Amino acid sequence: VGHTGSIRKGATELGVSHTVVSRHLRALEAWAGAKLLERGPRGARLTVEGQQVFAASETAFAALATAFETVAPRGAPTSLRVWAMPGLAGRWLGPRLAEIERLLPGLDVSIRATETAPDFAAHEADLFIGYGPDDELPAEAELLVTPRMFPVASPLWLARNGRPASLQALARQSLIHERDHAQWRRWLKVAGIEPTAPLSGPKLWTASLGLDAAAAHQGIALATQLSVAREIEEGQLVELFDTDISIGSYYLLTGPERKNKSPVLAFSAWLRDQLACDEAGLPAAGAA
DSSP states (O other): OTTTTOHHHHHHHHTSOHHHHHHHHHHHHHHHTSOOEEEETTEEEEOHHHHHHHHHHHHHHHHHHHHHHHHSGGGOOOEEEEEEOHHHIIIIIGGGHHHHHHHSTTOEEEEEEOSSOOOGGGTOOSEEEEEEOGGGSOTTOEEEEOOOEEEEEOHHHHHHHOOOSSHHHHHTSBBOBSSSSHHHHHHHHHTTOOOSSOOBOOBOSSHHHHHHHHHTTSOBEEEEHHHHHHHHHTTSOEEOSOOOBOOOEEEEEEOTTTTTSHHHHHHHHHHHHHHHHHHHTOOOTTOO
16 A cells, blocks of 8 residues: 555455555554544545554565565576556567567566566566657666657558658648657657657657557557568568667666676676667577
8 A cells, every 4th residue: 555555455455445545554554553544535644653554564575575585496586577658568578578588588478568667676677668768767777779760651551651851741740649649759859859740649658558459550650670570571561761769768677686686687688788789780698
């Protein structure tokens, strides 16, 4: 409840009903003799006493997790939990699952597509692969690769609508956006283009959905070599213009308690090598 700010959301995280959580909270408050939560229409807020208990429980659960990891057979982790940007998770990591399993035999590997970084203190994940403008990366982030970004469309869409004659003409198209126009605006600014009219086009929330729409002949989307190499090779998408523009980087965040574990080290090293080689269009080290 402290993590989510809601009894109902906290219950969902735990896989139990909110009435069960409410009952336990009331029992805990009665036992402690102090009010731990302020309940209201917008959720539940920790009181000062609640914050003290919450901080202590975080430390205690972290110590328990470490202890159980120590007493596991040979002290070895049994899983690797990776959270990653949806486009990278689905289009780049997904097709490499067999390779990851060979890299980490015997481990339960899970990949979650999300734009939100995990709460490492709550042991939600071991690693997070994020993306953002270089001047907005988290202080503790490790930069992985700064991919070139370029517009793509399907051959059928180009046959129906014609290929834009210039970048200025491109800005007048109905473009495919993520949650807002910010990414296209940044890209056009780096390209030296100031649109003469407001940008237009549908918003599909994630890059992966936008690229799916472009492959389905719905318009022009922004892509990277990491996200559309297969579609370009198979002729489903075509790169427009000869540009060399980057507007952000992929970065890696690692849970402090897991960063020195062998699966995390092995996966991180593999990730760096693969991303760098794929972005450069080179075979990865050790590839057949």
